Amino acid sequence: MDYQIHTDIKYGPLxxxxxxxxxxxxxxxxxxxxxxxxxxxVVRLGVFEGExxxxxHDNEDEFFFVLDGKLLLDLEERTVELTRHQGFxxxxxxxxxxxxxxxxxxxxxEGVTVKAEGG
Numbered sequence: 001m002d003y004q005i006h007t008d009i010k011y012g013p014l015x016x017x018x019x020x021x022x023x024x025x026x027x028x029x030x031x032x033x034x035x036x037x038x039x040x041x042v043v044r045l046g047v048f049e050g051e052x053x054x055x056x057h058d059n060e061d062e063f064f065f066v067l068d069g070k071l072l073l074d075l076e077e078r079t080v081e082l083t084r085h086q087g088f089x090x091x092x093x094x095x096x097x098x099x100x101x102x103x104x105x106x107x108x109x110e111g112v113t114v115k116a117e118g119g
Contacts, residue, residue: 003052004031007115011036019067023047023105037112044108048100056095060111063089069104073097 010033011017017035026047035043048071064071065087073080073088074097080088090096098106 002028002030004028006031006033009034009037009042019045019105019107023067032108038109040112041109042112042114044110046106046108047103048098048106049103051099052097054095054097057092057110057114059092060114061089061091062096062114063087063109064098065107065109067105067107069100069102069106071104071106072099072101074099 013036015036022033022045028047029049030047030052032044032046035045037043048069054074064073064082066082066084068084070084071082073082073090075090076095082088
C-alpha cells in the first residue's frame with residue numbers, strides 16, 4: 001500500500017479549515033495530512049481505503065473520529081467498528097491498525113511527538 005502521509009502542519013491559529021474540501025480533493029487510497037497543532041497535540045485528517053500496518057505509540061494516545069464511511073480499528077484481541085460521527089481512543093502502548101473497506105474520512109488527534117510513517 002502506498003501511504004501518503006504529510007506531517008507538515010498545514011494551518012496556523014485563527015485560520016479556517018475546510019475539512020470537506022480537503023477530503024473531496026483527495027484522490028489517493030491512503031492519505032493523511034496534519035492540519036493544526038493544539039497545545040501538545042496535532043489534529044490530522046485522513047482519507048482511507050485499505051489497511052495500515054500494525055503499530056503502537058509508546059508514549060501517546062491516539063483518537064479517531066469518523067466523519068464519513070466506516071473505520072475498522074483492529075486491536076490485538078478485538079476489532080472496533082466505527083461509523084459516521086463515532087470516535088474511539090487507543091491508549092498508548094496498545095498495538096493496533098486501521099482498516100477501511102470503503103472510502104472513509106477520519107479526524108485524528110495525537111501527540112505532536114508521534115512520527116506518522118508508512119509501513
